[in-house]
Amino acid sequence: MKYNQVEIERKWQKRWEEEGTYHIDVRDATDKLYCLVMFIYPSAAKLHIGHWFNYGPTDTWARFKKLQGHRVFEPMGYDAFGLPAENAAVKTGVHPHHSTQENVNDIREQLKRIGAMYDWRYEIDTSVPEYYKWTQWLFLTLYNSGNAYRGKAPVNWCPDCKTVLANEQVVEGLCERCSSQVIKKDLVQWFFKITDYADELLEKLDDLDWPEKTKLMQRNWIGKSVGVEIKFTVDGTGDELNVFTTRPDTLFGVTYMVLAPEHPLVEKITTPEHKDQVKNYIEEAGKKTEIDRQSLEREKTGVPTGAYAVNPLNNEKIPVWTADYVLYSYGTGAVMAVPGHDERDFEFAKTFDLPIRNVILEPGKNENDPLEEAYIGEGTMIRSGKYTGVDSKTGIEQISDEIEERGLGKRKVNYRLRDWLVSRQRYWGAPIPIVHCPDCGEVPVPEDQLPVELPMDVDFRPGGESPLARSDEFVNTGCPKCGTAAKRDVDTMDTFVCSSWYYLRFPNAHLDTAPFDKEITNKWLPVDKYVGGSEHAVMHLLYARFITKALRDAGYLSFDEPFISLVHQGTITNQGAKMSKSKGNVVNPNSFVESYGSDIFRMYLMFMGPYEEGGDWSDSGIVGIDRFSRRIYHLVRDNNVHFTDTGSNGQIVFTELEGDARNLYRKCHQTIKKVTDDTGKFHFNTAVAALMELLNDLSRYAQNLQQKSDIEKAVFGHTMYHFIVLLAPFAPHLADELWEMCGKTESIFSKANWPVYDSTAVAAEEVTVVAQINGKIRAKFVVPAGTTEDALKEMALSDNNIKKHMNDKQLVKAIVVKDKLVNFVVR
RNA sequence: GCCCAGAUGGCGGAACUGGUAGACGCGCUAGCUUCAGGAGCUAGUGUCCGCAAGGAUGUGGGGGUUCGAAUCCCCCUCUGGGCACCA
Numbered sequence: 007m008k009y010n011q012v013e014i015e016r017k018w019q020k021r022w023e024e025e026g027t028y029h030i031d032v033r034d035a036t037d038k039l040y041c042l043v044m045f046i047y048p049s050a051a052k053l054h055i056g057h058w059f060n061y062g063p064t065d066t067w068a069r070f071k072k073l074q075g076h077r078v079f080e081p082m083g084y085d086a087f088g089l090p091a092e093n094a095a096v097k098t099g100v101h102p103h104h105s106t107q108e109n110v111n112d113i114r115e116q117l118k119r120i121g122a123m124y125d126w127r128y129e130i131d132t133s134v135p136e137y138y139k140w141t142q143w144l145f146l147t148l149y150n151s152g153n154a155y156r157g158k159a160p161v162n163w164c165p166d167c168k169t170v171l172a173n174e175q176v177v178e179g180l181c182e183r184c185s186s187q188v189i190k191k192d193l194v195q196w197f198f199k200i201t202d203y204a205d206e207l208l209e210k211l212d213d214l215d216w217p218e219k220t221k222l223m224q225r226n227w228i229g230k231s232v233g234v235e236i237k238f239t240v241d242g243t244g245d246e247l248n249v250f251t252t253r254p255d256t257l258f259g260v261t262y263m264v265l266a267p268e269h270p271l272v273e274k275i276t277t278p279e280h281k282d283q284v285k286n287y288i289e290e291a292g293k294k295t296e297i298d299r300q301s302l303e304r305e306k307t308g309v310p311t312g313a314y315a316v317n318p319l320n321n322e323k324i325p326v327w328t329a330d331y332v333l334y335s336y337g338t339g340a341v342m343a344v345p346g347h348d349e350r351d352f353e354f355a356k357t358f359d360l361p362i363r364n365v366i367l368e369p370g371k372n373e374n375d376p377l378e379e380a381y382i383g384e385g386t387m388i389r390s391g392k393y394t395g396v397d398s399k400t401g402i403e404q405i406s407d408e409i410e411e412r413g414l415g416k417r418k419v420n421y422r423l424r425d426w427l428v429s430r431q432r433y434w435g436a437p438i439p440i441v442h443c444p445d446c447g448e449v450p451v452p453e454d455q456l457p458v459e460l461p462m463d464v465d466f467r468p469g470g471e472s473p474l475a476r477s478d479e480f481v482n483t484g485c486p487k488c489g490t491a492a493k494r495d496v497d498t499m500d501t502f503v504c505s506s507w508y509y510l511r512f513p514n515a516h517l518d519t520a521p522f523d524k525e526i527t528n529k530w531l532p533v534d535k536y537v538g539g540s541e542h543a544v545m546h547l548l549y550a551r552f553i554t555k556a557l558r559d560a561g562y563l564s565f566d567e568p569f570i571s572l573v574h575q576g577t578i579t580n581q582g583a584k585m586s587k588s589k590g591n592v593v594n595p596n597s598f599v600e601s602y603g604s605d606i607f608r609m610y611l612m613f614m615g616p617y618e619e620g621g622d623w624s625d626s627g628i629v630g631i632d633r634f635s636r637r638i639y640h641l642v643r644d645n646n647v648h649f650t651d652t653g654s655n656g657q658i659v660f661t662e663l664e665g666d667a668r669n670l671y672r673k674c675h676q677t678i679k680k681v682t683d684d685t686g687k688f689h690f691n692t693a694v695a696a697l698m699e700l701l702n703d704l705s706r707y708a709q710n711l712q713q714k715s716d717i718e719k720a721v722f723g724h725t726m727y728h729f730i731v732l733l734a735p736f737a738p739h740l741a742d743e744l745w746e747m748c749g750k751t752e753s754i755f756s757k758a759n760w761p762v763y764d765s766t767a768v769a770a771e772e773v774t775v776v777a778q779i780n781g782k783i784r785a786k787f788v789v790p791a792g793t794t795e796d797a798l799k800e801m802a803l804s805d806n807n808i809k810k811h812m813n814d815k816q817l818v819k820a821i822v823v824k825d826k827l828v829n830f831v832v833r
Numbered sequence: 834g835c836c837c838a839g840a841u842g843g844c845g846g847a848a849c850u851g852g853u854a855g856a857c858g859c860g861c862u863a864g865c866u867u868c869a870g871g872a873g874c875u876a877g878u879g880u881c882c883g884c885a886a887g888g889a890u891g892u893g894g895g896g897g898u899u900c901g902a903a904u905c906c907c908c909c910u911c912u913g914g915g916c917a918c919c920a
Contacts (some may be wrong), residue, residue, distance in 0.1 A: 055854090150877085219837060219915085226836075251920060264920090308917090324857065331918050339920045349834090351916055422919055543915080577913090584913095611860070612883080615846060627845065629871070630858045636872090692847070696855035760893085774855050781901045783853065821900055826852050831900050 009639040011603035015739040016751075019121055027616075027753050028123040030079050031354060032513045033530040039076035041068040042509055044538030044546075045083040045130075047116075048109040049090055053116045055578045055611075055623065056539070056584065060597050062608030063617055063690055064537040069735035070685045072123065075758030079530060081512040082117060084110050086133035088501045092434040102434045103462060106133055111770040116596075121604050121739055130514040132504040138436035139457035140521035144553070145428075146450050148437055151560045153199045156448065159427050163191035169468035170431040171419055183468070190292060193471065194439060200552045204228055204421045206566075207551055212740070213570040216375075220543040227544045229422025234406050235338065236415035238263065239277050241314040241323055247271065248418050250337035253816050254409065255401035256344040257319045258390040259365035261355065263326045264308065264341050266334035267291040275326065277312030282337035283330060284309055291330045291345035294678075306331055306354040317342075318414040319405070320391060324388050329354065337420055345380065352380035364807065366398050393694050426499045426549060433466035435471035435498030443485035452486050458494065472496040475606040481484070505546055506553040509568055528564045538575040547572070573688055576620025578611070593623050596655065605737035606631050612690035612736065634698055635740060637705065638733065642744045644728065645708055649722030649748035653672040657716070658724055660767040666707060667714075667721040671767055673703050674725040678763040679734045694736060700729055731759050777802035778829040779811045809816040 022028060025141075043064045065080065091102040098105075110131060116122070124764060130137055148154040162171040163273040164181040175182045200207075208228045211221045233252035237316075240247060247263065248586070265272050267288045276284045277773040284807050287309045308329025315326050331350055332341050345355035345362040355362050364377050366385040373388055384398045393401050409415045430440065437458045439451040450459055459482045466473040474480050474496040485492040507521070513530045514522040532554075547569070554568040577584060598607050610631040615621030642649075663671055677700040684693035707722055727748075734741035745754040770791050777785040777800055787804040789798070799822055802808055808830070815832035822828050 222837070223915065226916070231919075233920085249920075253920080276911095331920095333919070335866085336919045338920095345892085348920065350920080353918095420919080540914080579913095613845090621845065623861075626847065627859055633873095634858085668840055691845095692857085695847075776855065778852090778901075781852095781899095786853070821852090821899065823852060827901090829852085829900055 009636055010209055011606060011635060011641075011740065012600070014743045015119075015121060015603050016603065018739040018742050019118065021371060021742075022121075022753065022773075023479075025753065028080070028124050028125050029127065030077065032079070032526050032530060036525075037075060037077045038530055038740070039068075039069065039078045039535075040513075040530055040533045041078055041080045041535045042512070042533045043082070044084050044536075045078075045505070045508060046113060047085045047088060048095065048106055048113050049092075050105070050109055052109070053595060055593050055744060056575075058120065058608065059578050059611050059620070060538060060575050061117070061120055061122055063688070063740075064573075064614050065120065066608070066612065066690060066735040067535065067537075067685065067688060069755065070760070072755060073731065073734060073758060074685050074758035075760070078123065079128075079513065080125070081125045081130075081515070082122070082126075082130040083128075083130035083515075084113070084132065085505050085508070085514070085642050086110065086131050087138075087435045087498075087502065087504055089432065089434070090430060091252055092466060094689075095434075097769070098692050101462065102466075103646055104277075119599060119604055120608070122596050128512055129510060130511055130515050132436075132501075132508065133434075135457045135459055136516070136518065138460070138504070138513065141436045141499065141507070142439040142451070142456050142458060143453060143521050144503065144557075145499065146453065146456075147560050147562075148198055148556055149440075149450055150443070151556065153556050153563070154200065154428075155197055155204070156194055157195075157197055157425075158192045159195050160190040160192050161431065163197075164188055167468045168470060170471060171428065174787045176711055185598050192636055193429075193431070195199060195427055196440075197425040197427055198552070198556075200422055200426045202547070203552050203555050204230065204827075206555060207423075207548065210567055212552075214567060216569075217540075217572065217574060220540065220547070220572065220574065225546055227423060227548065231420050231422075232419060233420065234409055234415055234416040236318065236342070236409055238315045238318060238342065240271075240326070241316055242794070245275055245315070245436065246273055247315055247326070247340055248415070249340045250338050250418060251342060253344065253347065253402070254405040254649050255387060255393075255398040256347045257342070257405060258387075258393070259318065259344040259363045260324060260342045260345045261316055261345060261361040262324050262343045263315050263341055263364055264332045264354070265311075265326065265328045266332040266339040267328050267330055268334035269328070269339045272311060273312040275311055277638060278672055280312035282309055282312060289327060292671050306357050308354065308358065318409075318412075318605065324640075324670060325360075327358075335424060336422065347380055347382055349380045349382065349649075352377075363389065368470055392538070392562060398404070418500045426500075426552070428503055429497040430500055432498050433460075433464055433471040435501060435610055436460070436504065437474065437480075438495040438499060440495040441483055441485055441492045442495060443488065445490060446485055446487045446492075447489050448495075449485055449492070455486065460498075472498075474498070496623075502546060502549050506549040507557075509536075509550070510557075510563075522563060531563070532565050532567055533569045535571050535573065536569040537573045537575065539796045543574070546817075555692055571693075574618060576616070577619050578614075578620050578623055580623045585639050590733070602628060605740050606635055609694060609736050610637075613694045615691055616689055624798075631694075634701065635737060638701060638729075638737075638740065639702070639743070641705060642730070642747055645711065645722070645726065646748045648711065648723040650720055651727060651748075651750075658720055660764060663717070663721065667718045668709050668765065670725055671721050671764075671770070672719075673700060674728055675763040675767040678728060678732065679759050679768055682763070690736070697729070697732060697736070701734075704729060728761050730754070731761060734759075773825045775801075775825065776827045777805060777808050778827060779808065779832060781829060784811050791825055795824055798822055798824070798828050802830070 036461055043060050068078050068080045086106050091106050094105060096100045130363045162176050164171055164186060166184045166186040167181060171188060176188050181188050208230055231252050232249055234254045235248055235250050238247040308327045311328055313326045314323045314324055343351040345351040347366055362377060365388055366381060367373055367388045368385050385395045386395045386403055387401045406417055407822055430611045437460055439458045441449045441451060443449050461477050464473055464477045469687055472833045481493050483492055483494050490519055510522045512528055513526050517523060550568050554563060557563045580593055583591055585592045610628040613631060677696050680696040681693045704725055711722060729742045742754050773791050774786055776783045776786050784807045787801060801821060812832060817830055818833050819831040
């Protein structure tokens with residue numbers, strides 16, 4: 007028999023499919039383990055290395071768990087709505103539905119060649135009515151529980167194309183297509199109230215087995231800050247100006263105030279002589295898109311309104327400015343400026359020559375030292391009336407108390423997190439199931455009328471606010487409540503909505519009476535292991551957490567968090583750089599899969615480096631894994647008569663073994679331990695290395711196998727048996743082929759075959775101990791493990807090289823560490 | 834600018850809780866072998882000196898703690914990733 011990996015894979019993929027080896031019946035959730043990879047966006051580029059690196063190793067982990075006896079559910083599907091398909095359609099004229107389905111069909115075939123344990127009977131596609139019907143149900147559920155509302159929000163608007171642009175379609179403030187200046191335009195859009203869950207989203211992070219990095223990103227994104235909202239009054243008009251600050255201790259250092267240009271009070275309080283200037287400034291600021299603002303130099307801009315506000319604490323009159331460095335969307339949209347102790351205020355004050363007052367004395371500095379830059383740390387309060395001399399930390403509390411007591415404001419918690427804007431002025435998405443009735447207002451489409459189908463014959467080229475608005479047939483409908491003529495909402499949902507609940511759908515992929523069966527879902531979820539790229543660290547993962555909580559509160563789910571344990575795969579680079587079309591360094595997996603097969607390709611990806619760090623691709627490295635597989639195949643083929651199906655230990659007793667047999671047995675069980683530990687932790691690279699070591703020992707042992715005794719042959723067979731099982735998650739096709747070669751008739755994955763190591767055999771029996779003089783190694787000797795410290799010391803002292811180095815020196819100290827070293831400190 | 838992670842042979846990378854640096858693989862060198870072929874086997878391979886024994890040196894750079902540092906502390910350089918005026 008000649009080794010042909012590609013043929014082996016074809017054979018086993020066919021067998022597995024015919025026998026339903028990986029079929030899962032979700033009604034039985036005993037020992038359940040839900041292992042999920044982030045589903046795939048079906049782009050025209052198909053499967054790239056990053057996908058393989060996500061799916062291959064995760065499947066290895068899933069197989070490992072299956073071999074340990076878990077009922078593993080590992081589904082796959084398509085995140086099929088989205089902008090790229092729509093853009094391609096605009097360019098090529100091919101309908102997004104057709105291009106998407108075509109891509110899905112190709113990708114499915116490519117995915118099958120990975121040979122993962124996907125149970126294809128649970129495949130989902132977010133762009134088909136059978137799925138998006140329930141995305142719409144989700145919208146309505148949020149709507150009915152008060153978690154969806156309409157509000158104004160700006161969009162990027164291209165006045166020439168007369169269309170809404172995504173951030174990525176705006177390049178340096180200009181429209182990607184026609185290069186005209188993009189402006190902001192306010193539209194009424196739908197939001198989900200994720201901010202209501204800010205606290206829980208923040209607190210529950212502590213309980214999750216997620217990378218710390220990711221949790222930190224979510225914490226920063228939520229951006230909780232504790233402070234005080236303080237009421238300032240406008241001098242003369244008496245208008246109230248609320249500001250939020252985390253530093254009430256700096257109140258005596260306030261020298262001016264700033265309102266965001268969008269703040270409604272700006273117009274009202276501006277004095278006549280400043281009207282023109284302010285009006286112009288607001289207009290300019292309005293022209294700027296968010297992207298525009300980002301690409302601007304950091305030079306601060308702003309204009310005075312002519313109005314003055316009164317500091318409630320010291321009754322000082324301070325000028326009120328408007329400047330775009332203050333954001334309307336955060337806090338109250340207004341700030342009290344403390345240039346002495348805030349970097350941005352400092353910069354602004356310098357630019358416009360506003361007074362800078364030092365009110366927090368930096369430890370070690372003098373009260374009259376000039377401030378070179380804003381001092382944002384803690385210190386002693388100065389120039390602060392009755393608070394002078396108070397420690398700033400204490401001052402925060404005392405001033406907050408005074409503000410609350412005198413009714414000047416109250417303590418408040420602020421979040422950076424904003425509500426989730428889910429409206430998209432796009433065609434290729436799930437329509438928002440709302441009807442706007444002239445009499446009843448906004449009316450949700452009743453559940454029994456779902457799905458609101460996305461019409462196929464729509465002109466989706468740019469022009470106009472939403473493509474669906476151009477379909478009279480779609481727009482015009484009757485009000486579900488009163489029956490009079492009404493209009494459908496013409497926006498579609500953000501695709502993050504589709505992916506915020508798909509993990510709930512998988513176990514119920516084809517259920518047509520509900521989005522999911524409550525009982526099954528509450529048994530199979532949460533997802534036990536979720537694996538995907540860290541680019542989703544915030545948005546997708548935060549939205550999914552929010553949706554889970556919202557559905558829990560609506561009475562559908564009995565758990566709090568969707569993903570108990572999360573792993574991010576690293577990035578595979580090529581020549582040190584991220585693979586990208588523009589760099590021309592993209593490695594196409596297909597050619598490698600075709601010549602080496604899936605097992606070898608995925609094993610090489612795992613061997614390249616730590617999974618969570620990724621690695622640099624090299625064409626030549628894969629031959630090492632190819633050789634490894636070949637050597638395995640030949641070894642088993644030539645020695646299969648010695649295979650002994652000894653489940654665990656069988657008749658072999660470690661303590662009765664000697665010499666090579668004893669060593670091989672020990673190595674076998676050390677490898678079982680290492681591969682079990684490492685695979686469980688996604689440390690695939692070291693697990694594969696351990697398998698290679700074991701194979702090296704096995705090959706050496708096999709060289710004179712014929713001359714060996716029966717028990718020695720049995721140890722070989724025992725080790726070969728375990729080797730095949732340990733190999734199985736890494737090279738499933740090859741392992742099943744070897745398994746069959748050794749006389750097995752059922753797939754290796756049909757039973758819980760994973761071994762438990764023999765704990766009596768894993769400890770090293772001989773260790774190398776080093777002898778050092780002043781920390782430098784001067785001798786080494788191999789001794790039985792556990793040799794006493796005195797014996798080690800004696801041994802070291804009698805070593806010639808050690809004697810030589812001790813020679814005329816004075817022994818000061820001897821440090822002996824059992825099984826490790828002897829170190830003589832001499833002088 | 835801020836935050837996070839990292840830097841180990843020619844290359845990818847190992848290294849427990851501070852205790853033999855370089856496992857495993859690629860590449861390279863030599864030998865053997867086969868019906869040259871993307872083959873197989875054996876041995877060697879951090880660098881420098883040496884026939885060898887052995888010695889010196891070595892984990893981005895500089896300092897420190899320690900009997901002993903890739904690992905801990907301080908400073909610096911570089912690389913990758915994330916966030917963008919959050920009051």
